[in-house]
Amino acid sequence: MKALEDAQAYVIAAIQPLGTSEVPLAESLGRVVAQPVVVREPMPPFDNSAMDGYAVLAADVTQVPVRLTVLEDVAAGSVPTEPIVVGTATRIMTGAPMPRGADAVVRVEDTSSPSRDEVVVASSVRRGDNVRLAGGDMKPGDVIVVPGTRLTSRHLATLASAGIDPVVSDLPTVAVMSTGDEIVDPSTPVLKLGTIRDSNRVMLMSMLNELGVPVLDLGIIGDDPRELRSAYETAADGADVIVSTGGVSMGDSDYVKQILSDLGGIEFWKVAMQPGKPFAFGAVNGVPLFGLPGNPVSTFVSFEQFVRPALLTMMGARYVMRTHIEGTMGEDVTTSSDRRVFLRVYIEMDDQGSFIARRSGGQGSNMHLSLSRADAFAVIPVGVGSLSAGDHVTLEMFRWPEGRGFND
Helix, strand or coil: CECHHHHHHHHHHHCCCCCEEECCHHHCCCCEECCCEECCCCECCCCEECCCEEEECHHHHCCCCEEEEEEEEECCCCCCCCCCCCCEEEEECCCCECCCCCCEEEEHHHEEEEECCEEEECCCCCCCCCEECCCCCECCCCEEECCCCECCHHHHHHHHHHCCCCEEECCCCEEEEEECCCEECCCCCCCCCCCEECCHHHHHHHHHHHHCCCEEEEEEECCCHHHHHHHHHHHHHHCCEEEEECCCCCCCCHHHHHHHHHHCCCEEEEECEECCCEEEEEEECCEEEEEECCCHHHHHHHHHHHHHHHHHHHCCCCCCCCCEEEEEECCCEECCCCCEEEEEEEEEECCCCCEEEEECCCCCCCCHHHHHCCCEEEEECCCCCEECCCCEEEEEECCCHHHCCCCC
16 A cells, blocks of 8 residues: 555646736636735825824823813825924824824823814823824835745735735646446435435535635546546646546446546555545546545545645645644544544644544444534554553644534
8 A cells, every 4th residue: 555645745746837927816826926025115104093083293191181282183085284293293094194293192091182273181192002003014125925925814804915916826727527337417306226415526626625726627527438538638628637436446437447547647646544545546638636535534635635636736835734732532442453543533622722632423434414413533653553541643734623614
């Protein structure tokens, strides 16, 4: 069997990044930044008030209470017209530009107004208090997003404030197909004996949608050599990556293996992991192909360990593997010791905030329910074979607990 780390390294080394494009900000969520994003102007662009209150000279309010003459009101979006001089103040709203001469803002809570033209300040302030200085967040020339960063809503807000459309890596189009005569459409109301609904394709397309990549859906391909060859050739013509499920296990039909061998340099591996041992990788007419096993949990694990990292590599991401955290097993488990085991678990937190992992259900590679209820894989290394309740374990997170539904 091939070690998982060796298989992953082989796959990643074979993947080439795509080109780059400048895209509108509204279309860049989840895209990977390809060039440093550099600020062109200070942010904030002008000195402004951090509070509703009164813009003053700090030296005027060292001894309080003190009465000051109010010159004008300045709301956010308006511009002050009167400079602050000794003995004066401007009523100012949060975000409004600071008047010339003012060097601090007194909170409205620390004042009283005997008349519209006067304010009594009851609390002293220091120079710079409650003032946001121009460039205090970002200065021209600052690099605010580095290459390899996948853009989140927080990045987009920062880019929007700076008025920048990012240059990002192009997205790979991924062709997806399920193979096998036993596979039928998910909408099939009544199953005939020996058939199963196609859950793999639905799952894979959803996972690809979560990555934001375009999908070419080739549907279900039966065990027919001509149909299979045509589907793989169509995929190679229209996509940057091909992902198929079924036909890579030892007992499967020879059609998939024979056709893939004819079309390109495809290797069929036994990877030392459970579930997901059978795996095929190579290229069809130069297009990377991932042949995943047909059992749904094996498909999921193989996608997580190979396809997702490869796609993120193709997209130029700095970090391509899922986050690993340390947790504790909440129960005894016994597994295979000759391969790395990905145990489906859900996560609880104890009173100290530590993560406790418990099996989310049956661990058969055909069992959907335990996968839908899981937050993570408890990763059990080769040579271990069993863990006891209380043992430390590495958790590979693919969902955080707050994302669970009521019945999960």
